[in-house]
Amino acid sequence: MESLGTTMFSDLSILWIGRYDYPAGRELGMHSHSGYHQLLYCVGGEAVVMHDQHDFPFHRHSMHLIQPGNQHGIRPIAHGTLETLDIKFIVNNEELAMKLTALPPVMEAPDDKFRNMLEKIRKVGDERNVEYMAMCQLLLGQLLLELMKLNANSSTEEREMPDNLYYPENISDISKKIIEYIAENYREKIKAQDFEHYMNLSYRYLSKLFINDLDMTPMDYLEYYRCSSAKKMLATSNLEIKQIAELIGYPNVHQFSRSFSRSMKIPPGAYRKSIRYGIKKDVSFNTDFVNGDNTFGL
Numbered sequence: 001m002e003s004l005g006t007t008m009f010s011d012l013s014i015l016w017i018g019r020y021d022y023p024a025g026r027e028l029g030m031h032s033h034s035g036y037h038q039l040l041y042c043v044g045g046e047a048v049v050m051h052d053q054h055d056f057p058f059h060r061h062s063m064h065l066i067q068p069g070n071q072h073g074i075r076p077i078a079h080g081t082l083e084t085l086d087i088k089f090i091v092n093n094e095e096l097a098m099k100l101t102a103l104p105p106v107m108e109a110p111d112d113k114f115r116n117m118l119e120k121i122r123k124v125g126d127e128r129n130v131e132y133m134a135m136c137q138l139l140l141g142q143l144l145l146e147l148m149k150l151n152a153n154s155s156t157e158e159r160e161m162p163d164n165l166y167y168p169e170n171i172s173d174i175s176k177k178i179i180e181y182i183a184e185n186y187r188e189k190i191k192a193q194d195f196e197h198y199m200n201l202s203y204r205y206l207s208k209l210f211i212n213d214l215d216m217t218p219m220d221y222l223e224y225y226r227c228s229s230a231k232k233m234l235a236t237s238n239l240e241i242k243q244i245a246e247l248i249g250y251p252n253v254h255q256f257s258r259s260f261s262r263s264m265k266i267p268p269g270a271y272r273k274s275i276r277y278g279i280k281k282d283v284s285f286n287t288d289f290v291n292g293d294n295t296f297g298l
Contacts, residue, residue, distance in 0.1 A: 011093035028074040043083035171213040
């Protein structure tokens with residue numbers, strides 16, 4: 001992390017920051033952002049956030065980091081009020097962007113440190129004093145470094161697992177083992193017979209269990225996992241699509257393009273273009289919500 005240096009701070013562009021309360025019954029449908037990151041911090045209350053195909057509890061001190069292109073949303077708030085701090089920003093430093101992709105989508109802050117840093121960014125941005133943008137970039141850079149340190153400390157306390165490996169609760173141990181096998185070996189050539197050899201069970205039986213847990217076969221999940229990994233490379237690297245295909249286990253770029261288009265509903269080249277050149281409008285709980293109160297000029 002220290003190798004990033006202070007030059008990282010000038011490579012951050014803050015788009016918007018806000019503080020909002022969402023009453024019971026509100027929800028946010030699944031959607032994604034092109035071209036920018038988002039960090040949602042829970043000041044109070046509780047909800048369930050959706051990230052790609054998984055649900056995560058979201059309560060006081062929880063932080064939801066959303067990468068460009070991640071599908072995300074909030075399930076209907078059951079009771080009380082969800083209080084949040086929300087910041088949207090662009091990362092123009094490729095090394096930093098790659099490090100952020102290694103972070104889990106939801107993390108727990110040990111105290112109010114992150115809240116205080118976000119409140120400081122909001123306050124300085126609202127006052128707009130001399131050099132306010134540089135100061136806010138510095139604060140955001142420090143916040144992201146603290147986020148990476150928090151994750152590094154957490155990782156030493158838990159069993160090491162492949163990056164971005166998450167699965168729903170209450171699924172069978174067999175399905176969990178299949179997911180872990182895919183996460184560890186997806187770059188290799190994997191066939192249905194490989195699952196049989198690894199689990200010592202027939203692929204038909206494994207598929208039946210896996211479909212019951214995740215509504216797809218192990219081979220379908222392999223394709224989804226590879227394409228999810230490719231999304232991060234398309235968004236954060238300058239690798240050619242052919243190189244990305246090779247890195248995630250496809251024999252040629254044509255097969256990769258077909259798989260990516262089928263799984264992500266968009267060709268890889270079009271996806272990369274949308275990430276780099278298009279920023280969608282804000283998505284709010286209702287038509288009265290506009291990300292404009294504390295918008296940062298670019």
